[in-house]
Amino acid sequence: MTSVRRTDRTAAPRIGVLVVAYNAASTLRAVLDRIPDDFRAQIEHVLVCDDASEDETYQIGLEYQSGTTLPLTVVKHVENLGYGGNQKFGYRWAMDQGLDIVVMLHGDGQYAPEIMDRIVEPLVNGEADVVMGSRMMERGSARKGGMPLYKYVGNRVLTGFQNAMTGASLTEWHSGYRAYSTDALRDVPFADYSNDFDFDTEIILGMLGAQKRIVEVPIPTYYGDEICYVNGMSYARDVTMDVLRHRAHRMGFGGGSAGGIDTQAYEIKHSPHSSHGQLLNWLTAMPSAKVLDVGCSDAHFAGLVRAMGHHVVGVDLVKHDGVGERLDGFVEADLNQGLPREAGSDYDAIVAGDVLEHVIDPDALMADMVSRLADGGSILVSVPNFGHWYPRIRAASGTFDYDQRGPLDRGHVRFFTRRSFERLIDQAGLRIVERRTVGSPLDVLERGGSTAVGKAARYASAVDRAAVKVRPTLFGYQFLYKLERV
Numbered sequence: 001m002t003s004v005r006r007t008d009r010t011a012a013p014r015i016g017v018l019v020v021a022y023n024a025a026s027t028l029r030a031v032l033d034r035i036p037d038d039f040r041a042q043i044e045h046v047l048v049c050d051d052a053s054e055d056e057t058y059q060i061g062l063e064y065q066s067g068t069t070l071p072l073t074v075v076k077h078v079e080n081l082g083y084g085g086n087q088k089f090g091y092r093w094a095m096d097q098g099l100d101i102v103v104m105l106h107g108d109g110q111y112a113p114e115i116m117d118r119i120v121e122p123l124v125n126g127e128a129d130v131v132m133g134s135r136m137m138e139r140g141s142a143r144k145g146g147m148p149l150y151k152y153v154g155n156r157v158l159t160g161f162q163n164a165m166t167g168a169s170l171t172e173w174h175s176g177y178r179a180y181s182t183d184a185l186r187d188v189p190f191a192d193y194s195n196d197f198d199f200d201t202e203i204i205l206g207m208l209g210a211q212k213r214i215v216e217v218p219i220p221t222y223y224g225d226e227i228c229y230v231n232g233m234s235y236a237r238d239v240t241m242d243v244l245r246h247r248a249h250r251m252g253f254g255g256g257s258a259g260g261i262d263t264q265a266y267e268i269k270h271s272p273h274s275s276h277g278q279l280l281n282w283l284t285a286m287p288s289a290k291v292l293d294v295g296c297s298d299a300h301f302a303g304l305v306r307a308m309g310h311h312v313v314g315v316d317l318v319k320h321d322g323v324g325e326r327l328d329g330f331v332e333a334d335l336n337q338g339l340p341r342e343a344g345s346d347y348d349a350i351v352a353g354d355v356l357e358h359v360i361d362p363d364a365l366m367a368d369m370v371s372r373l374a375d376g377g378s379i380l381v382s383v384p385n386f387g388h389w390y391p392r393i394r395a396a397s398g399t400f401d402y403d404q405r406g407p408l409d410r411g412h413v414r415f416f417t418r419r420s421f422e423r424l425i426d427q428a429g430l431r432i433v434e435r436r437t438v439g440s441p442l443d444v445l446e447r448g449g450s451t452a453v454g455k456a457a458r459y460a461s462a463v464d465r466a467a468v469k470v471r472p473t474l475f476g477y478q479f480l481y482k483l484e485r486v
Contacts (some may be wrong), residue, residue: 034112128213139222275354
């Protein structure tokens with residue numbers, strides 16, 4: 001089917017309900033009956049996804065379909081897709097149907113259909129992209145509702161860990177009662193997430209990374225006759241690894257897709273120990289200058305340079321939103337074709353921060369930058385170090401792959417060690433005025449995390465910086481150079 005997106009935002013949102021079911025023959029009919037009449041009028045479609053049940057779930061769903069006015073479709077998967085896989089099927093269905101909101105309801109009756117209107121309300125009002133029902137928002141309600149003590153403690157411990165590592169402040173990460181805007185679903189690669197129970201954690205990590213608005217609403221807790229298919233220890237291990245991978249991806253470590261972890265076109269690293277911090281330090285020391293930012297992306301970095309009193313022109317392939325307000329001039333161009341004539345010349349400083357590794361012929365681009373310098377002008381450049389311990393280990397162990405960011409960023413087409421890059425500098429007719437080496441961006445761990453995580457990050461950063469001083473070619477994450485013509 002072809003995906004359809006609603007364009008008339010004045011109309012009421014089209015709401016769908018996804019009922020995930022596995023061996024739910026004893027509960028499915030009651031769950032569907034409990035959907036309130038006043039909410040039924042708002043529902044465009046209900047999809048019951050039977051995940052290859054071994055009981056009569058599918059037959060009961062078909063019987064219910066034949067005798068109800070509820071707009072109901074019942075499907076049975078030929079093979080078990082898993083809890084996450086079943087959700088993926090349902091969310092693709094919701095998008096293909098052109099729905100605006102999809103609510104996930106469990107066929108075992110663990111979550112109350114009676115409060116579905118409260119779950120969707122923040123989405124209908126445009127106040128959220130994701131709504132999560134929480135059994136922990138109202139003190140004591142989870143235990144009163146029959147949540148076993150070991151599950152309660154495990155839930156609190158895991159939720160606290162997940163909040164500390166992500167900077168979120170959710171009262172519960174582990175409720176399966178959720179509603180999503182289909183626009184938000186389109187913005188995260190949920191098809192790449194787990195097919196198991198930790199899918200619920202991975203999609204929230206993706207939503208956080210995509211900067212989606214997540215709202216919680218309190219829900220009642222019910223533990224009755226439902227059968228739990230979750231292995232608690234395996235689940236805890238999986239979600240722990242998911243969160244640690246999320247953190248590693250933010251630092252540029254770890255293969256595969258980061259799942260929406262980074263949506264900002266050009267994330268500014270404000271630490272004075274970062275590459276951006278050092279480049280800004282060099283620019284701060286200059287009197288008012290004419291500056292060219294090569295590969296300016298969304299111009300957030302260039303905006304800081306302009307605020308110093310410099311006149312800044314940017315060049316990049318795409319003109320992002322807000323670029324015009326942050327720059328004195330912008331030229332749209334493919335840097336693989338060199339600097340365009342419209343970029344001008346006679347620059348006092350040309351900045352190429354994390355750019356040369358993204359172009360096919362960095363030697364040609366460097367020569368082009370040299371030709372645009374004014375007499376006495378400087379080129380300020382940063383490049384990732386392929387000799388860093390992390391790429392070395394990945395290559396030596398036979399696990400080399402591209403990452404979402406960092407030295408093995410999937411957008412890199414050239415790799416540099418200190419020796420190879422300084423050879424490029426020499427061939428361009430430039431001399432090194434100043435050289436700096438910065439360590440791994442461990443400060444990312446501090447962002448939004450707990451006090452304990454912040455302290456650990458600061459200690460790890462200090463140790464890393466010490467290692468960089470001892471062996472820059474092994475522990476250096478990026479090399480930075482201030483260059484002038486020979």
